Amino acid sequence: MTPPNAVVLVFDAGLLGLLTRKADDGEIRYRARKGQSIKDMVESLGVPHTEVGELVGPGGERVGFGYRPEEGGRVEVRSVVEPFDVMQDQPLRAALPHLAFIVDENVAGLAPLLRAMGLDAARDGLNGDATLAERAAAEKRVVLSRDRGLLKRAAVTHGRLLRTEGTDAQFAEIVRHFGLVPTAEFMRRCLRCNRPTIPVEKVDILHLLEPKTKKYFNHFRMCGGCGNIYWRGSHYQRLVNRLARAGVRIPTQEPLTADEA
Structure with a gap:
């Protein structure tokens, strides 16, 4: 009774x-x-x-x-019904204008994986929950965290309380939950600072490259923010494999040329 x-x-x-x-x-x-x-x-x-x-x-x-x-x-x-499309109106919340994330420090390892997919993934949390929640509201971002208190804040409209532990398991969880797929910017966003990268001529960055990189690679991209340089070396393939293990459908990529292999 x-x-x-x-x-x-x-x-x-x-x-x-x-x-x-x-x-x-x-x-x-x-x-x-x-x-x-x-x-x-x-x-x-x-x-x-x-x-x-x-x-x-x-x-x-x-x-x-x-x-x-x-x-x-x-x-x-x-x-929430999966896959959760944040750009569609839901019974309890209005649609967001775009898909963008903000990652709390307790799950910070998710940021570079999301960026590798070409997704906008900011990282915050060092200035407290209130600041992160306000930024999420102002920039219309989905909050990813293990912190229940953060996700209970009224300013947070869209988010996910990660159930799993370990970065790879958590990444697979959000790929499934949000139905994530790579964007046209796949592997074209800076893993370090989240900005888009741009093609750069090898001659312009020659002084920044290690000897083996100078010898074996000719095609590069560079972040205009932090200056990080990217090329399709073994680290690139390891990251692609990591995404694939999480359930990401890897887009068809142009084959490596002889000088990139």
């Missing part, structure tokens, strides 16, 4: 692992404070609002995060 002043919250299988309270068959009887919103209820149980895809109230109607359930009411809390 539902205690007086309680609301029944029913969580689907995708959210059960995030709950900080035991849920019998996904149900939790929650003693709500007067006027408490469903967002506050759900987040107090350990589930950031970024992980919630839909809320269904009594009678089957969709409700928003500001909904205040009545005593004895029942709300279904459903997870």
